Amino acid sequence: MTAMISLRNIWVEYGDKIVLERVNLDIAERSFVSIVGPSGAGKSTLLRLLLGQEAPSRGQILLDGVPLKPECGPDRGVVFQRYSVFPHLDARHNVLFGLECAAAPLTGRLFGAARRAALEEADAMLAAVGLGDNGHVFPAQMSGGMQQRLAIAQALVKRPRILLLDEPFGALDPGIRGDMHRLITRLWREQALTIAMVTHDIEEAFALATRVLTLDKRRHDPHAPHRFGATAVYDLVLDRRVKAEIEAIRSITIDENDNN
Amino acid sequence: MRLVNIRPTRRTTALLGAAPLILLVLAYLVASASRHAFNPADKILPTPGAMIAAMRALVIEPDVMTGERLFWSDTFASLERLGLGLAISTLWALIAGLILGLIPLMRATFGALVTTVAVIPPIALLPILFIVFGLGESAKVALIVIGILPLMIRDIAAYVESLPPEQMIKAQTLGASSWQLALRVALPQVMPRLIHAVRLSLGPAWVFLISAEAIASDVGLGYRIFLVRRYLSMEIILPYVAWIALLAIAMDWVLRQISQRGFAWAHGAR
Ligand SMILES: Nc1ncnc2c1ncn2[C@@H]1O[C@H](COP(=O)(O)OP(=O)(O)O)[C@@H](O)[C@H]1O
Ligand SMILES: [Mg+2]
Numbered sequence: 001m002t003a004m005i006s007l008r009n010i011w012v013e014y015g016d017k018i019v020l021e022r023v024n025l026d027i028a029e030r031s032f033v034s035i036v037g038p039s040g041a042g043k044s045t046l047l048r049l050l051l052g053q054e055a056p057s058r059g060q061i062l063l064d065g066v067p068l069k070p071e072c073g074p075d076r077g078v079v080f081q082r083y084s085v086f087p088h089l090d091a092r093h094n095v096l097f098g099l100e101c102a103a104a105p106l107t108g109r110l111f112g113a114a115r116r117a118a119l120e121e122a123d124a125m126l127a128a129v130g131l132g133d134n135g136h137v138f139p140a141q142m143s144g145g146m147q148q149r150l151a152i153a154q155a156l157v158k159r160p161r162i163l164l165l166d167e168p169f170g171a172l173d174p175g176i177r178g179d180m181h182r183l184i185t186r187l188w189r190e191q192a193l194t195i196a197m198v199t200h201d202i203e204e205a206f207a208l209a210t211r212v213l214t215l216d217k218r219r220h221d222p223h224a225p226h227r228f229g230a231t232a233v234y235d236l237v238l239d240r241r242v243k244a245e246i247e248a249i250r251s252i253t254i255d256e257n258d259n260n
Numbered sequence: 261m262r263l264v265n266i267r268p269t270r271r272t273t274a275l276l277g278a279a280p281l282i283l284l285v286l287a288y289l290v291a292s293a294s295r296h297a298f299n300p301a302d303k304i305l306p307t308p309g310a311m312i313a314a315m316r317a318l319v320i321e322p323d324v325m326t327g328e329r330l331f332w333s334d335t336f337a338s339l340e341r342l343g344l345g346l347a348i349s350t351l352w353a354l355i356a357g358l359i360l361g362l363i364p365l366m367r368a369t370f371g372a373l374v375t376t377v378a379v380i381p382p383i384a385l386l387p388i389l390f391i392v393f394g395l396g397e398s399a400k401v402a403l404i405v406i407g408i409l410p411l412m413i414r415d416i417a418a419y420v421e422s423l424p425p426e427q428m429i430k431a432q433t434l435g436a437s438s439w440q441l442a443l444r445v446a447l448p449q450v451m452p453r454l455i456h457a458v459r460l461s462l463g464p465a466w467v468f469l470i471s472a473e474a475i476a477s478d479v480g481l482g483y484r485i486f487l488v489r490r491y492l493s494m495e496i497i498l499p500y501v502a503w504i505a506l507l508a509i510a511m512d513w514v515l516r517q518i519s520q521r522g523f524a525w526a527h528g529a530r
Contacts, residue, residue, distance in 0.1 A: 053429055072432035083424035086431075088448045088525050097444065098434035105437065108444040138525045151430075158434055 003062075004029040004194055005050065005162070010059035011229065012045050019045050021229030023059070025213070029161075032188055032195045034205035037215035041230040043198040046215065047164050050196055051078055074102070077155030081167040084151040085139045091150050092135040095122035098158045122157060129153040129183060145176040149183065156191060163188075165197040169204065177201075181208055212236045306495035314495040318484075330484065334500075338481040339507070341397060342469050345404025349465075350458055352405075353412035358442050358450065360413065361420025374417075378410035383471060390476060400472035407468040408461040419453045420446050452526040455519040459512055466508060 003026035010023040019042040027033055035043050048054045049061060055070035062068065078084070085094050099118040100110050110118050126132055129149040139147055148168055155163060165184075169177045185208060188195055199205050205212050214234035221227055268276060292305040306314075318331040326333075359366050360374070386403055393399035423446065431445045473482030481500055488496045520527050 051429070051433070072429060074433065074435040076433060078430060078433050080426040080430070083426040084430045086427065086445065086449075088523075097431070097436075101431075101435040101437070101440050101444070105440070108436075108440045140525060140528060154430070155433065160433075 003027060004064060006060075006062040006065075007049075008060040008062070010049065010056045010061065012042065012049070012054075013057040013229075017226040018229035020056075020215075020231065022231050025232060025235075027194065027196065029194055030192055031211055032209045033197070034209035034212045035196060035198045035215060036200065036202060036205050036212065037230065039200075041215040041217070043215055044166055047078075047166050047196065047198055050162070051076055051164055074098070074158045075160050076162045076164060077158060077160035078164045078166070079148065079151045079155055079168045081170045085147055085154060087139050090136050090138050091126060091131055091142075091153075092119065092122050094139070094150055095125050095153050095157050098154065102158075122153075125153045125157045126150075128156075128187070143176075144172050145180060148172065148180060152184070152187065156187060156193075159191070161192075161194060163193045163195045165195065167198055167200065170200065177204070184208065206238065210238055212238065303492045303494060306498070310495040311499050314493065315499050318496065330479075333479055334481045334484050335503070335507075337477075337479045338469060338473065341400045341472075341480070342404065342465055344397075344401045345408070345469070346458060346461070346465055348401070349405050349409040349412055349461065350454065352409055353416050353457065354447075354450065354454055356413045357416025357454075358420060358446055360417035361423075362438070362442055362446055367417070367421075371417075374410055374413050377406075378414060382407035382468060386472065386475065395476040400469065400477070403472045404465050404468045408464050412457045412461055415457045416450060416454060420450060423449060449526075452519050452523040455515050455523075459515050462508055462511055462515075466504065470504075 005025075005027040007023050007025040010020055010025075011018065012020040023046070035046060037043050045054070049056055052068055052070055052072050060067060072078075086097065089097065096110075096118055099121060100108055103114060103118070104110055109115075123132070123135060126135055129152055131146060131149050131153065134142070134146065137146075139150065142150065151168075168184075169180050172180065181204065184195070187193065197205075197208065212234070213232050213236075215230045216233045217228050217230050218233060219228045288305065289308070292302075292307050295302045295305050296307060315331065318334075319329060322328060323330050356370075356374075360370060361367070382403060385406055386399075389399045389402050389406070393402055427445060428441060431441055436444065469480075470482030470485070473480035474486040477483040481504055485497050485500050
């Protein structure tokens with residue numbers, strides 16, 4: 001299968017600090033890639049590159065063979081661990097937002113029949129993430145799990161091809177996490193998404209993904225630790241045979257702390 | 261139980277809050293009465309009767325020269341200046357705050373300017389304003405604007421800047437342009453903060469209004485207070501001060517109501 005996203009010799013440097021070095025990666029369409037690694041390894045940085053929020057210092061990112069513009073676009077949705085819904089809008093209007101932006105460049109609002117049609121679409125999306133009865137609830141009144149469901153609905157209503165998740169379930173209770181795993185797996189299949197998810201939960205990484213990527217430093221300089229960046233040290237495509245290797249990867253240091 | 265854990269009920273809070281005010285009034289009445297016992301012509305602490313008599317002349321009876329009820333023309337003149345100053349400042353704080361907070365290029369260009377203007381004591385600029393605008397209404401309104409606008413802009417800009425970057429990124433992935441970010445993400449979230457900034461600016465705005473009126477005016481609450489000071493007319497000054505306090509409290513209350521009613525999401529409504 002040809003790659004949908006290609007990273008060619010990517011470097012990310014902030015000043016003289018090298019965060020990512022020599023990252024080469026091909027991501028196939030409709031795959032579900034989990035990204036794990038110790039805190040500060042550059043997982044969020046990698047996601048920001050895919051999102052187009054930042055450009056790499058060196059190297060090239062191709063989307064369908066075309067260089068990616070360093071700006072966010074509606075073909076790539078995102079859900080962060082927190083703060084990815086709008087506190088001043090209720091659930092329906094949070095989802096409606098994306099539809100309104102595209103259709104009404106000047107006012108950012110829809111009226112009349114166009115608005116009714118968009119609201120119907122938003123309601124359907126809310127129902128798909130299990131928030132069908134919560135259209136008029138504001139984020140401040142929602143649990144963490146509901147807020148993340150809303151953030152997912154908000155992103156998916158734009159029908160993105162790629163969904164980027166940065167520790168989306170990191171702040172949730174373990175019980176609720178299971179529900180969210182089923183939800184995201186279903187949406188991934190139904191909407192033919194390509195997903196890249198950063199997580200510090202190794203079980204989650206293996207339970208959901210078709211491929212698990214571990215970012216870490218290959219080389220260490222004890223006197224100048226910032227001079228070496230992280231790269232993909234393990235890259236496991238999951239099939240039955242590889243599931244057996246899960247135990248092996250457990251020995252890798254994985255950060256257990258929330259970070260973003 | 262620890263002192264820090266004792267929480268008054270609503271009723272107790274109201275009673276406790278009223279107590280110092282009532283005590284203050286009582287203390288005044290006692291002091292005024294004792295002074296008048298020694299010297300019936302005392303001017304420093306006038307009796308309530310003297311205040312009522314003096315105010316009746318201003319509130320109800322028309323002035324012999326102008327035919328106007330001075331208390332009301334003072335009130336309307338001051339409120340008009342204050343209202344204009346606040347309205348202009350609020351509008352510009354909103355516009356400039358959004359622009360500076362959202363657009364790094366604008367922040368780089370004008371950020372230092374706003375900070376510089378904010379540290380100049382506005383009263384020091386008053387002579388310049390009188391020279392530029394003359395002694396009319398615009399100089400007084402301008403003093404209020406110059407006095408409160410820079411800080412309001414800085415507050416709003418800092419607030420816009422502090423909105424979670426995740427939100428701004430998310431909005432962009434949903435297709436929002438810079439204009440839509442300002443209109444649909446930043447503007448509505450800034451509104452409660454803007455009202456808050458106006459509430460905090462009410463105090464300084466009154467200070468600048470009274471100062472401007474004291475220096476050059478022929479009507480206004482501040483003008484009247486400084487005029488009658490020459491005759492030691494405490495029986496007019498004290499009710500005027502109380503009236504100014506009442507107006508300020510009422511304005512603050514109205515603004516708080518607007519914020520709570522209009523922006524319930526920002527007040528943690530459950
Ligand atoms: N804008 C930035 N400027 C400087 N350093 C940064 C910036 N963004 C991230 N970093 C650094 O890059 C490293 C990787 O960050 P991040 O990608 O957030 O790690 P992770 O998500 O894997 O925990 C961290 O050491 C962080 O301090
Ligand atoms: Mg991170």
